Amino acid sequence: MKFRDRLYRxxxxxxxxxxxxxxxxxxxLISLLIALVFTVLSAGLASRSDAxxxxxxxxxxxxxxxxxGLFVYSIYRSLSRNVYKRQAENTRFLYRKNQFRRKWEGLKQRWKDRKTYQYFKCPKCRQKMRAPKNKGKIRVTCSKCGEKFIIKT
Ligand SMILES: [Zn+2]
Known part of the structure; x- marks a missing residue:
């Protein structure tokens, strides 16, 4: 039997x-690369500072x-026969990854228009919103819960 077939099996x-x-x-891999940097630093300082x-x-x-530990966990996941449980974990992981990405994109957008837009939250439902800057006091209606309030821009 070929190696590929054996692996498949x-x-x-x-x-x-x-x-x-x-x-x-x-x-x-990243963790091991960081470890490598620290071992080089440690060796470099060995003669000068013990602490x-x-x-x-x-x-x-x-x-x-x-x-x-991460390598071992990665191999364990790949070889696990409890596919049902691993898939549930993977789904949770993808959900969190997506949440993180959305948050990151939001922060990037906020940084990009920090001079033109002001960001704020609805006082009632905490929905995030933005309004153009330097327009004085403006009346806002929450896009989510309909709460009306005034903000200073
Ligand atoms: Zn609201």
């Missing part, structure tokens, strides 16, 4: 590398273990 009924596993893998060298040494081990 081995992976049958297993979860495989889903988005969450690939994310853990990537985060593990700083020790701190970098500890940080190296922290990132090293985190990185390795």
């Amino acid at each position: 081995f992976m049958q009924g297993r979860n495989g590398a889903d988005e969450f596993a690939r994310f853990a893998n990537g985060a593990g 700083a060298s020790l701190v970098f040494r500890i940080l190296y081990w922290v990132f090293y273990f985190c990185g390795m």
Whole structure:
């Protein structure tokens, strides 16, 4: 039997590398790269400052273990036979990733029009809104709950 066929057979009924596993893998790699930086810093300072060298040494081990842990978790996910549970976790992960991305896009937009728009929240339902700046006092109607209030722009 060819290697590919053997691998295919081995992976049958297993979860495989889903988005969450690939994310853990990537985060593990970044963590190990950071660990590498700390080990270089630690070695560089070894002759000059014992305390700083020790701190970098500890940080190296922290990132090293985190990185390795993430790698192991990524492999565990890929090989897991409890596909149902892993898929539920993956769905939650994708949901959070999407939430995070939306928040990030919102912050980027807010930074982009920080000179032209003022951002504020509805006092009743906390809905986020924006209005053009420097228009004096304006009357706002909440787009979500219909609450009317006045803001200074
Ligand atoms: Zn509202």
